[in-house]
Amino acid sequence: MTKSTSKQAAKKARKVSPKNSATIIEELGVKLMTAKHPEIKRLKKQYPTSIHGDKFWSSSYLLMDYLNDNPPKKKTKILEIGCGWGLTAIYCTKKFGCKVTGVDADPDVFPYLQAHAELNDVKIKQLVKKFEKLDVKTLSKYDMIIGGDICFWDELNDTLFDLFKRAKKAGVKKAVIADPQRQPFIDLCARLDDHFTHEVWDWELPEPTPADGDILVVNFKKS
Numbered sequence: 001m002t003k004s005t006s007k008q009a010a011k012k013a014r015k016v017s018p019k020n021s022a023t024i025i026e027e028l029g030v031k032l033m034t035a036k037h038p039e040i041k042r043l044k045k046q047y048p049t050s051i052h053g054d055k056f057w058s059s060s061y062l063l064m065d066y067l068n069d070n071p072p073k074k075k076t077k078i079l080e081i082g083c084g085w086g087l088t089a090i091y092c093t094k095k096f097g098c099k100v101t102g103v104d105a106d107p108d109v110f111p112y113l114q115a116h117a118e119l120n121d122v123k124i125k126q127l128v129k130k131f132e133k134l135d136v137k138t139l140s141k142y143d144m145i146i147g148g149d150i151c152f153w154d155e156l157n158d159t160l161f162d163l164f165k166r167a168k169k170a171g172v173k174k175a176v177i178a179d180p181q182r183q184p185f186i187d188l189c190a191r192l193d194d195h196f197t198h199e200v201w202d203w204e205l206p207e208p209t210p211a212d213g214d215i216l217v218v219n220f221k222k223s
Contacts, residue, residue, distance in 0.1 A: 031119050047108040058211035059148035059178035060087040065205045066215045079142040082150035086113035093122040101125040131159050139170035148178040151185040168220040180213040
């Protein structure tokens with residue numbers, strides 16, 4: 001089956017009806033539809049996602065909490081890699097007034113992102129692309145890279161390391177990556193020691209959605 005492009009798929013997201021408000025929750029100022037929401041049920045039938053893009057992942061909440069304590073400047077151009085349903089992209093747009101692009105290798109995540117962007121009255125640019133295809137020219141358009149739960153396969157260690165090298169060459173200032181301390185992520189952090197200025201923070205969020213893990217902050221340029 002041929003997958004639709006993000007532009008085509010995004011058009012399939014429907015306006016969320018207020019009558020379904022019982023299946024809408026709010027986390028850190030962002031409105032989310034639960035799995036019981038009719039729109040999510042409809043989208044899951046029409047767009048069965050791959051590459052683990054079937055829900056919001058807990059590292060997104062860690063990332064949002066970190067950014068709340070370390071806010072980006074208004075109009076910062078942010079690229080959320082492995083964006084999935086775009087929770088953090090929506091958060092950065094809504095709370096900080098950033099200009100965010102969500103990128104994912106799976107085009108079928110974008111109807112979910114679009115539905116949540118409309119629910120929160122924000123606009124998120126969308127880009128279907130694998131990490132290794134994010135070249136220097138593309139990365140040069142952004143000030144900051146963010147991502148949550150994106151280092152879950154061993155081979156992603158190499159992929160993200162090479163992405164960081166291209167980001168530095170492109171003039172990106174910073175990358176902030178959250179992870180529940182999976183081994184590929186731990187190995188990536190150790191690998192950065194001799195190549196990039198970076199910090200790793202042990203982060204815990206007790207509420208509203210409990211989450212814990214690490215926050216990797218890579219500084220490509222001095223502030």
